[in-house]
Amino acid sequence: MPTHTMRAVRLHEHGGPEVLRLDEVPIPEPGPGEVLVRVHAVGVNPPDWYLRGGLTSVPGTDSTISLPVIPGTDVSGVVEAVAADVDGLAVGDEVFGLLRFPGFDGSAYAEYVAAPASDLARKPAGIDHVHAAGAPMAGLTAWQYLIEVGHDHPSPFQEARHRPTALGAGTTVLINGAAGGVGHFAVQLAKWKGARVIAVASGAHAAFLSDLGADRFIDYTKSRPEELVQDVDLVLDTVGGPHSSRLLRTLKHGGALFPVFPGEYDDEETAKLGVTVSIAQVRSNGAQLAELGRLLDAGTVRVAIDSTFPLAHARAAHERATRGHLQGKIVLTVA
Numbered sequence: 653m654p655t656h657t658m659r660a661v662r663l664h665e666h667g668g669p670e671v672l673r674l675d676e677v678p679i680p681e682p683g684p685g686e687v688l689v690r691v692h693a694v695g696v697n698p699p700d701w702y703l704r705g706g707l708t709s710v711p712g713t714d715s716t717i718s719l720p721v722i723p724g725t726d727v728s729g730v731v732e733a734v735a736a737d738v739d740g741l742a743v744g745d746e747v748f749g750l751l752r753f754p755g756f757d758g759s760a761y762a763e764y765v766a767a768p769a770s771d772l773a774r775k776p777a778g779i780d781h782v783h784a785a786g787a788p789m790a791g792l793t794a795w796q797y798l799i800e801v802g803h804d805h806p807s808p809f810q811e812a813r814h815r816p817t818a819l820g821a822g823t824t825v826l827i828n829g830a831a832g833g834v835g836h837f838a839v840q841l842a843k844w845k846g847a848r849v850i851a852v853a854s855g856a857h858a859a860f861l862s863d864l865g866a867d868r869f870i871d872y873t874k875s876r877p878e879e880l881v882q883d884v885d886l887v888l889d890t891v892g893g894p895h896s897s898r899l900l901r902t903l904k905h906g907g908a909l910f911p912v913f914p915g916e917y918d919d920e921e922t923a924k925l926g927v928t929v930s931i932a933q934v935r936s937n938g939a940q941l942a943e944l945g946r947l948l949d950a951g952t953v954r955v956a957i958d959s960t961f962p963l964a965h966a967r968a969a970h971e972r973a974t975r976g977h978l979q980g981k982i983v984l985t986v987a
């Protein structure tokens with residue numbers, strides 16, 4: 653049984669990686685619909701450093717943050733206690749999940765977390781906690797963009813409902829930022845669906861992306877994808893930013909661009925090219941994670957680990973993220 657306190661990383665103020673502080677805090681009580689998870693590993697994601705830096709609300713939610721707060725959304729661990737109203741999970745079960753997202757109350761950077769049972773899936777037996785913790789947010793983002801949205805919540809970014817493009821033999825997908833957390837899952841899910849994949853990343857990731865099944869690799873430090881590629885069915889752009897509209901030119905008439913990170917697109921230009929732009933927001937979904945888990949268990953999809961750090965060194969994990977060029981996921985080890 654746990655003692656009454658645990659170690660957790662908290663923010664007492666917003667700022668750089670140095671504001672991540674290891675504290676001794678009470679172990680949370682699972683509320684209705686929740687289980688208490690003894691955390692073995694925590695996946696690190698961009699919202700963790702957005703929160704650290706001072707963002708206090710997620711578009712489309714009412715959640716506001718008061719400090720101190722425990723950051724983090726992605727966990728893998730073992731069920732330690734179960735609320736009376738939870739069916740289907742028992743003490744000792746190995747689980748992984750994206751907790752309470754969108755929202756900033758995942759509280760995953762800790763030895764224990766109270767987790768909504770509906771956000772969890774059974775950890776695939778064939779992978780360890782470190783790899784499982786790397787999957788939830790990035791894997792569900794790729795899943796909800798490419799395979800199935802899986803929820804009825806309107807996106808805070810657009811009125812129209814996001815609709816994945818049907819992928820199969822004969823479709824070509826260009827993935828920008830292909831080596832990162834979302835990108836490396838997207839490459840593998842598009843290949844699983846039978847699509848041809850063009851991966852765009854910096855040159856150091858060429859062999860990695862070829863191993864994951866990419867059919868073609870473009871090093872964006874040497875060439876511009878929009879000058880080399882045309883007639884693509886779908887672009888998934890995890891990079892976005894001010895120059896993102898250039899990738900519209902790689903699409904065929906009727907094609908779609910899915911920005912994972914918002915970019916700047918001109919309605920007139922998209923209309924002229926006959927293409928669409930659609931952005932979604934990832935949401936916690938234990939049932940979809942279970943589907944992804946089956947692919948992870950079978951080895952159809954794998955989680956690449958960029959680096960691991962002990963929970964107490966969360967600052968170093970965030971410093972690694974700041975340097976960029978991630979290949980897969982950063983994970984904190986706990987137990």
Ligand SMILES: NC(=O)c1ccc[n+]([C@@H]2O[C@H](COP(=O)([O-])OP(=O)(O)OC[C@H]3O[C@@H](n4cnc5c(N)ncnc54)[C@H](OP(=O)(O)O)[C@@H]3O)[C@@H](O)[C@H]2O)c1
Pocket residue numbers: 697698699789790793828829830831832833834835852853854857872890891911912913932933934976977978979980
């Ligand atoms: N809409 C949503 O719900 C949602 C969900 C999850 C994530 N996101 C957002 O999506 C973005 C990506 O998340 P992530 O977790 O995948 O990040 P990540 O793991 O940091 O990956 C980003 C990748 O982009 C590559 N990159 C950087 N500049 C590039 C460029 N100019 N061209 C091509 N590749 C470039 C980086 O490596 P190299 O430069 O070495 O290739 C890195 O591998 C974040 O901004 C995040 O906030 C949105």
